[in-house]
Amino acid sequence: MEKKTTGEMIQEIRNKKSAHQMWLRRKVAPYITSIWEDLLESDEGSGKDTIHSLEFHDAIWMASTWLLPGLEVQVVVDDNWNLFISSGTAGFVGFPKEPKGMKLPIRCWIHTHPFGSAYFSGIDWKTVSVWEKHMDCAYVLGGGNHYGFWEQKNPNELTIYHEPVDGFKDEFRVQVKSESLNIPEPKGELE
Numbered sequence: 001m002e003k004k005t006t007g008e009m010i011q012e013i014r015n016k017k018s019a020h021q022m023w024l025r026r027k028v029a030p031y032i033t034s035i036w037e038d039l040l041e042s043d044e045g046s047g048k049d050t051i052h053s054l055e056f057h058d059a060i061w062m063a064s065t066w067l068l069p070g071l072e073v074q075v076v077v078d079d080n081w082n083l084f085i086s087s088g089t090a091g092f093v094g095f096p097k098e099p100k101g102m103k104l105p106i107r108c109w110i111h112t113h114p115f116g117s118a119y120f121s122g123i124d125w126k127t128v129s130v131w132e133k134h135m136d137c138a139y140v141l142g143g144g145n146h147y148g149f150w151e152q153k154n155p156n157e158l159t160i161y162h163e164p165v166d167g168f169k170d171e172f173r174v175q176v177k178s179e180s181l182n183i184p185e186p187k188g189e190l191e
């Protein structure tokens, strides 16, 4: 048997890893949709409460950090309570173009920051600016009880919640649009 060069071995590993990742990414939409459908049964057919439910957010977070190795996951819930789900490396999210077949207004836009810091990046603020008039609310998930919540009625503010510490009430702070948080922008490319 011919001995492989280091370069060939590395290439082989890369190919396997990327094939594996593609396989996992194909599971994201069915996984989240299945949990969404289970939850809808107790929401009288509409997703009014489900879009805000911790179980639904947990499913999206798990898809991002357990199913996938820390890739961003984005879910857009349209007016018909249909889900438009995508995933990619950090920083890819936002949807400059309307997903095909989506009915406005957007009930909710939910995306993860798998690196664990829930805030709006510059790209995220651009996304809400584009969709502001046609989007009711948005969440950015940082894991557990750490998340940011945006609403149409306060379009320049993101309320960021933190894990309650030692029985204290939920802590929160407000990130305003003009404020550049001293956190590096997630880097990454669309895959």
Ligand SMILES: [Zn+2]
Pocket (backbone or CB within 6 Å): 093, 111, 112, 113, 119, 120, 121, 124, 140
């Ligand atoms: Zn983001």
